[in-house]
Amino acid sequence: MIEVHDLTKRYGDKTAVDGLAFTVKPGIVTGFLGPNGSGKSTTMRMILGLDRPTSGTATVNGRPYAEHPDPMFQAGALLDAKAVHTGRTAYHHLLALAATTGIPKSRVDEVIDIVGLHEVARKRVGGFSLGMGQRLGIASALLGDPEVVILDEPTNGLDPEGVLWIRNLMRDLAAQGRTVFVSSHLMSEMALTAEHLIVIGKGRLIADVSVSGFIESASNESVRVRSPHANALHDLISGPGTTVLSIDRGLFEVTGLSAEEIGDRAAGAGIPVHELTVIRPSLEEAFMELTKDAVEYQSATIGATR
Amino acid sequence: MTTAIAALPRKRVSLPRVLKSEWIKFWSVRSTLITLGIAVLLLIGFGLLASSLYGDGSDPGGPPGNEPTDPISASFTGTNFAVLAFGALGVLFTAGEYSTGMIRSSMAAVPKRLPVLWAKAAVFAAVVFVVALAASAVVFTVGQSLIDGGASWSDPGVARAVVGTAGLLTGSGLLGVGLGALMRSTPGAITTLFGVMFLLAMVAALLVPESWSDVVQYLPSEAGDAFTAVTQQEDALSPLAGLTVFSGYIAATLGAAAWRIKRSDV
Ligand SMILES: Nc1ncnc2c1ncn2[C@@H]1O[C@H](COP(=O)(O)OP(=O)(O)OP(=O)(O)O)[C@@H](O)[C@H]1O
Ligand SMILES: [Mg+2]
Numbered sequence: 153m154i155e156v157h158d159l160t161k162r163y164g165d166k167t168a169v170d171g172l173a174f175t176v177k178p179g180i181v182t183g184f185l186g187p188n189g190s191g192k193s194t195t196m197r198m199i200l201g202l203d204r205p206t207s208g209t210a211t212v213n214g215r216p217y218a219e220h221p222d223p224m225f226q227a228g229a230l231l232d233a234k235a236v237h238t239g240r241t242a243y244h245h246l247l248a249l250a251a252t253t254g255i256p257k258s259r260v261d262e263v264i265d266i267v268g269l270h271e272v273a274r275k276r277v278g279g280f281s282l283g284m285g286q287r288l289g290i291a292s293a294l295l296g297d298p299e300v301v302i303l304d305e306p307t308n309g310l311d312p313e314g315v316l317w318i319r320n321l322m323r324d325l326a327a328q329g330r331t332v333f334v335s336s337h338l339m340s341e342m343a344l345t346a347e348h349l350i351v352i353g354k355g356r357l358i359a360d361v362s363v364s365g366f367i368e369s370a371s372n373e374s375v376r377v378r379s380p381h382a383n384a385l386h387d388l389i390s391g392p393g394t395t396v397l398s399i400d401r402g403l404f405e406v407t408g409l410s411a412e413e414i415g416d417r418a419a420g421a422g423i424p425v426h427e428l429t430v431i432r433p434s435l436e437e438a439f440m441e442l443t444k445d446a447v448e449y450q451s452a453t454i455g456a457t458r
Numbered sequence: 459m460t461t462a463i464a465a466l467p468r469k470r471v472s473l474p475r476v477l478k479s480e481w482i483k484f485w486s487v488r489s490t491l492i493t494l495g496i497a498v499l500l501l502i503g504f505g506l507l508a509s510s511l512y513g514d515g516s517d518p519g520g521p522p523g524n525e526p527t528d529p530i531s532a533s534f535t536g537t538n539f540a541v542l543a544f545g546a547l548g549v550l551f552t553a554g555e556y557s558t559g560m561i562r563s564s565m566a567a568v569p570k571r572l573p574v575l576w577a578k579a580a581v582f583a584a585v586v587f588v589v590a591l592a593a594s595a596v597v598f599t600v601g602q603s604l605i606d607g608g609a610s611w612s613d614p615g616v617a618r619a620v621v622g623t624a625g626l627l628t629g630s631g632l633l634g635v636g637l638g639a640l641m642r643s644t645p646g647a648i649t650t651l652f653g654v655m656f657l658l659a660m661v662a663a664l665l666v667p668e669s670w671s672d673v674v675q676y677l678p679s680e681a682g683d684a685f686t687a688v689t690q691q692e693d694a695l696s697p698l699a700g701l702t703v704f705s706g707y708i709a710a711t712l713g714a715a716a717w718r719i720k721r722s723d724v
Contacts, residue, residue, distance in 0.1 A: 201569040202562055202724040218569035221470040235562040237487060237554065244486035245563075251479035252567045254469030276488075292563060297466045 153178055153331055154199055154300060159208035161194050161355075168194040170355035171208070176333045176348075178299070181326045183346035183363070184335040187443055191355040192335040193232045196304050199333075200229055212300050224253045224296030230289035232304040238278035242269055242288050245277060250295055263291040268317075282309030290321075300331040307341065319345045339439035343367065353443045367435065374407040375414055378427035385423050389414055405431070471568055476577040479567075484581055490550060494586075497543035498593045501627070502600075504536030509601035509608075529608045530619060530688045533601030534594070537623055537686065541630040541655055544586060548634025549647040551582055552715075556642040565724045575716055579635050586631045591624035615688040618697060622686040625701070629682070629708055630655060636711030640718055654707075655679050678707050 154176035161169040169191040176182045186192050197203040199210045201218035209216065212227045220226045236245050246260045264273045267287040272280070277288065286309050293301055303322070307315045322345055326332045336342050342349060342363065349366055351359040359366065379385045382402040390396050394408035406414060411430050418425045433441070469475075484490060512532035552575075555561040568574050598620050602608030609616055633654070637647040659679045666674060674680055675695050683691070684700025695703060 197562075197723075200566050202565055204723060218571075220569075222468050223471065223569050224567055225466075225468045229566060231562055231566075235559045235566075237483075237558045237560040239487040239489050239554075239558075240483070240560075241486065244482060245560075248479045248482040248486070249563060249567045251482055252476050253471045254475055255466065259466060 153213055154210070154302075154333055155214075156195070156199070156210045157208050159195065159198060159210055160206045161191070161198060161203060162206045168355055169198070169205075172352065172355070172357055173208075174350050174357060174360050176300075176331055176350070178331040179326055179329050180347040181322045181332045181334060181345050182348045182350060183342035184333060184350050184352070185337070185339060185342060185439065185443075186335075186352040186358075187337065190352050190443075192352065193304050194355075195352075196229065196231070196302055196333075196335065199302065200227065200231075202231075222253060222296075224249070224255070225298055226296075227300035227302060228293035228296055228298040229302040230286070230293045230304055230306055234277075234285050234289070236277045236285070236288060239276060241274050241276055242280070242291075243273040245288065246291060246295060249292055253296065255295055259295065259297075263294045266294060267291040283311060283314055286310055287314070290318075298330070300333070301325050303332070303334040305335055305337070307336070315341075339435040343435050351439070351442060353445070358442060366438070369438075373430055373432045374405050375409065375411045376403070376405050376427060376429040376431055377414055377425065378403045379418070379423060379425050381423045384421070385418060385425070388417050388421055388423065403427075471570070471573070473573055473577065476568055476573045477581060480574070480577040480581040484551065484585060487554070489554075490547065493543060493547045493550060494589065497540050497547060497627070498589060500543050501536040501540035501590070501593045502597045504539060505533045505597035505601050506604065508532045508535035509597075509604045512605055528689065529602060529605045530598070530616065532605065533598050534619070534623055534686070536597065537626065538656075540590075540593075540627055541682075542652060544590065544627045544631040545634040545651040545655065546648050547586070548582060548631035548636075549638040549644055549651065550634075551578060552635050552638030553642060553644040553647050554638075556638075557644055562724055571719050571724075572716055575639055575712070575719055578639075579632060579712060582635050583628055583632055587624055587628040590627040591621065594620050594623040594627075609688075613688075619686055619688045622697070622701075626682045626686050626704070629704055632708045633678070633711055636708065636715045639715035640711065655682075676703055678704060681707070 156172050156174050159169055159172040160167070172191075172195060184192050184195070194203060198205050199212060199217060201216060212220070217223055217227055243260065243264065246263065247257065250256070250260050264270055267290050269284065269287050269291060272284060277285070280288065286306060290303070290306060293303065306318050310318060322332050322334060334346070346363055348362050349359065350357070377385065379402060382404070386396060386404070389406060389409060394406060397405045399405055411428050415425065415428055509529070509532050512529060555564060564574050565571055598616070602610070611617065630651070634647065634651055637650050638644070641647045641650065655678060659674065659677050662674045662677060671693065675684070675693060681695060681700045681703035684695040685697040685704070690697070694700070
């Protein structure tokens, strides 16, 4: 269980995290979503006691992480940047971390096998690919077999096989009753793995919803209708609760009425309909819609005149 | 996929365990071992070279303007170079964790933070003192055997010079450990160490007025000389006072590092 209360972090006059409050529950995978620079990594570092909050608190299993006598058994984390000495082998990196809290060598070998680094465990980390580095980070997160697992963009740099592996790993960890908190930029990725979502933008909480709730609210669908008798059809379907947006001659987009309803009414009035398409925004579009006011580093669309 | 929670006994973080972790870290980075080897080679190599030149009766070895005047200091000609090398070793041990990002893993494992610094300093001091003591005993014994009428271990001040040299090298390394953790930058900390151990005394000699010359003896390099020299210079601190002052610098640097580690973000 992770609990965050009124958490704020300022770097000079830059507010990276701004009054965040949320709870991450055990037994499920919770996705932590937000655009670049929205404060996800900063929040995770504060949960782990690496960055000191400007104000507010973050607790892991009821206490600030640093106040646990056995921190590695409470929480394990994969942080965003490589947090490994490049001159050391993967094995010795894990062995040194394990030693701080009396984790035996056998567990080091175990986590190396779990993440599939057996072949390269005795090689220096400096030569590792991005994906191998991620796997090593995950191995160190799992060392203490912790109750809380925090992963900052774990799929970063992983191949499709690796992505699938991570997805299953997170689900398994949650199924064992652990708290799994994972950050990502990709709504679609989270829709596949997470049960709950915490969405932030510019350091502030935007949404704290279940994935199914988010998908429901996001499926704000509309229907595209094309007909040679546009005017007659327009009169037929406009009314309170529906918006009809004229797009082109004989083409409009209707929200507030289902495709079935529109088709039935047209058929009843004998109006021919040439197209009737349900338009559902993708999760990614819904996510962008949700965070559009909170995007810090917006890309300019070159040559766009809209 | 993952193994059962029950399989792993939960133990606490403790200083002995953090010491073990730092011990593993020390011996598992190749550049550390290479630097340690270079430091030993500098001490022994220059010492033996200068001893054999001194023994020849030809030009005494050593840096120009600083030629050895007695057989014992001939054997310890390499000390200044070794001071820098051991200092750099200390810097690498701490600043290297910051430059690679390793420090975040270390501090996440030991979120109280300070045990990491204390364990680093202790492991470093123990390893380096043993290595430096062996090297300085070797360079003295072999060096003197190259010199006709060389000193022996029973001569006054010899044992102190040998042990003192090991202490100076360990202390310089600890200054490096502290500066590395304080500045979090390898080049920055090495430059500072060089400045403190060498430039400061030179600058002071040029700039400090005569009436202030008492102050010079308290500089780290002069305090270090005070407890490594066989024959005491005038206007130098006593060996014990020198050791105390030098230890004071180490304590102050490590203290400042501890303050920064505790206070700021990792
Ligand atoms: N140590 C620091 N010093 C100064 N500013 C910082 C520091 N760490 C983060 N920031 C700033 O805080 C903001 C939040 O950064 P953070 O890395 O937490 O975002 P993020 O959500 O993880 O982004 P991304 O998706 O790109 O990983 C950014 O504007 C960043 O520039
Ligand atoms: Mg990030």
